[in-house]
Amino acid sequence: MFVRAVTSIVLLLSLALQTGCADSPSKDPIAAASAGEPVVPVRVTPVVADEAPDALRFAGVAVAAQRANLTFQVGGVLNRGDLLVGQPVEQGAVLASVYNPELQPALASAQARLRELRSQSEQATREAERATTLYQRGVISAQQREQLESNAASLRAGLQNAEAGLRQRQQLTAEAELKAPFSGHIEALPVESGEFVAPGQTVVRLASGDALEMTIQVPVEWAQGLDKGQRIALWPRAAAEPLWAEISELGQGSSQSSSLYPVTLRLPNGVVRSGDTLEAELPRTASAGLRVPLSAVVRQVDGQAVFRIRDGRAEHLPVTVSSMRGEWAMIGAEGLQAGDQVVYAGLSRLLDGDRVEIRR
DSSP, rough: OOOHHHHHHHHHHHHHHHHHHSSSSSOOOHHHTTTTTTTEEEEEEEOOOOOOOOOOEEEOOOOEESSEEEESSSSSEEEOTTTTOEEETTTOOOOEEEEEEHHHHHHHHHHHHHHHHHHHHHHHHHHHHHHHHHHHHTOHHHHHHHHHHHHHHHHHHHHHHHHHHHHHHHHHHHHTTEESSSSSSEEEEETTTOOOOOOEEEEEEEEOOOOEEEEEEHHHHHTTTTHHHHTEEEETTTTTOEEEEEEEESSSSSSSSOOEEEEEEETTTTTOOOOOOOEEEEEOSOOOOOOEGGGGEEETEEEEEEEEEEEEEEEEEEEEEEEEEEEEEEOOOTTOOOEEHHHHHEEGOOTTTTTTEOOO
């Protein structure tokens, strides 16, 4: 009898506990799961306010705005005479030459071939003209006349090909001399006299000192809002006052994985030398925003979004990713504030309104 009484008391207590749970829903995720509502385990991170400075300096090196790597179109043994690094040169001046034993014989052969074909063509033309007169008098047949005219036409076509071949040989022979395309100074001489150079190999680097420029690589958030012709503060090393440069070229994209955009600055004349290291101070043009880890951003059909946690549930919130900075995504979204908790792990099974269990 005692055992039966104890068993009855345990059953009554169990029924009372079940009745109490049914009357008041639990906030515990485990209790919610036992009640039939799915609970998704996730990991969260706070939204961080962007603290980028209002201005940032980017380093670069001053170089000549007009520069060229000069090469030969034919190979041969180099002769650059007494050319020296730093030597000023005028436009059109011969800087170097190459010796190729095939150039002159090939040119002479092309000239001889042209003379031969010109003589044959002139002779064939005279014969065709006589054939027309003889045909009109009935001395030769129409077939003989056509053969002579066809021979004259064939020789004229061969003459044109020979003239084109001679022009090509003359151009190749002229390419054996390297001339300055503009006035400037010798910046480098990578090859010594007497060495064999291949077609397309740089033998002289020429630079003009009339204008200098500098190219810097900047992230997209710093490139936004910049315009061609805009004045930029330029800081030489250990300078108390800035110089002023002007944006001459502004890249609209980058093929590099670093996502940096090239910005070329036209430097002031007379105060900067080629090779000087300078810092360009760019103002921050994009407005300050928020940032979250890249793993917290979900790509969906209708755009990008994050899941914010409110009262133990996931809230789907569309966002706009303006740029990326390392492992961070710079975002903008209405209603999202610094300090809000967003999900960065467990997103594959998460839907809007799901109850979540935050794991550490």
